Amino acid sequence: MNDGTIPAVPLKKLETLWLQVGGTLCNLECTHCFISCGPKNDTIAMMSFAQVKERLEESKTLGVKDYYITGGEVFINPEIFEILAVILRYGPLDVLTNGTQISAVKARRLREIQDSADHPLRFRVSMESFEEGANDAIRGKNAYRKAVAGIRCLAHAGFSPILTVTRTWEEEQDAEMESRFIEFLRAAEVPKPQVKILPGFLLGKLADNERPYRDEEYVTEKCFEDFDITQLQCATSRMATGDGVYVCPILVDNPKARMGDNIEETLRPFPLSHSACYTCRVTGMTCKSAP
Ligand code: SF4
Numbered sequence: 001m002n003d004g005t006i007p008a009v010p011l012k013k014l015e016t017l018w019l020q021v022g023g024t025l026c027n028l029e030c031t032h033c034f035i036s037c038g039p040k041n042d043t044i045a046m047m048s049f050a051q052v053k054e055r056l057e058e059s060k061t062l063g064v065k066d067y068y069i070t071g072g073e074v075f076i077n078p079e080i081f082e083i084l085a086v087i088l089r090y091g092p093l094d095v096l097t098n099g100t101q102i103s104a105v106k107a108r109r110l111r112e113i114q115d116s117a118d119h120p121l122r123f124r125v126s127m128e129s130f131e132e133g134a135n136d137a138i139r140g141k142n143a144y145r146k147a148v149a150g151i152r153c154l155a156h157a158g159f160s161p162i163l164t165v166t167r168t169w170e171e172e173q174d175a176e177m178e179s180r181f182i183e184f185l186r187a188a189e190v191p192k193p194q195v196k197i198l199p200g201f202l203l204g205k206l207a208d209n210e211r212p213y214r215d216e217e218y219v220t221e222k223c224f225e226d227f228d229i230t231q232l233q234c235a236t237s238r239m240a241t242g243d244g245v246y247v248c249p250i251l252v253d254n255p256k257a258r259m260g261d262n263i264e265e266t267l268r269p270f271p272l273s274h275s276a277c278y279t280c281r282v283t284g285m286t287c288k289s290a291p
Pocket residue numbers: 026027028029030032033034036037038071072073098126
């Protein structure tokens with residue numbers, strides 16, 4: 001596999017802007033979190049409303065079509081509702097959350113924000129299992145109960161949250177697991193149940209608790225002889241934080257992936273020298289909602 005040369009992914013067209021609104025702060029401490037988020041990890045600060053607004057104005061001039069926010073946990077950002085409302089003035093928004101902070105009152109407020117917005121607001125709620133014990137073994141005590149309550153609140157407010165699950169089973173079992181998760185969402189009264197299965201990245205807590213990447217796990221030019229490199233999400237998106245713009249959500253805590261102070265400075269190719277790029281290549285992975 002190794003022909004010795006590291007390819008660079010071109011920026012084909014900037015379509016999607018990610019915003020690290022929750023920083024690395026999270027109320028949970030999942031054992032597989034690839035950026036090791038938790039209640040005490042403030043390595044990446046939350047984004048303020050003013051910082052989000054600045055990146056949005058820039059994104060508009062660059063023709064960005066849609067937006068994603070993530071963390072950490074976005075609902076512990078004290079300005080989250082103002083942030084959601086302002087992003088929806090610019091385009092469709094997908095919110096990545098662990099769901100545990102969403103109450104009936106918050107869900108109603110989210111409904112009001114959606115009803116007065118021009119663009120769609122969607123949610124992705126992350127869990128591990130439809131079984132409480134298996135879920136909480138990774139996500140911590142009561143995470144299952146709180147996430148199910150959050151999903152139900154969103155469903156009652158008329159949203160259809162997409163369930164996001166990190167694969168802890170063999171890929172051949174995807175179809176079976178997906179149908180079990182769909183049943184789980186139906187039981188939670190989600191109107192249009194959908195599931196997104198993601199590969200694990202051997203970074204952060206997952207590297208500590210499972211294993212880090214092996215020396216041979218990286219990409220070379222040869223890896224893209226039969227794979228269109230512009231299918232990688234870094235060919236069409238960038239990740240904004242409160243401290244600069246990074247290539248993608250996966251490498252957001254890696255200083256080598258920081259491409260500039262603003263989006264304009266990141267409109268250039270990025271060398272795929274990180275082992276995480278190997279996971280993107282072999283799985284065809286994208287963090288976006290649509291497969
Ligand atoms: S995986 Fe998600 S919910 Fe879990 S600690 Fe990381 S950011 Fe928080």
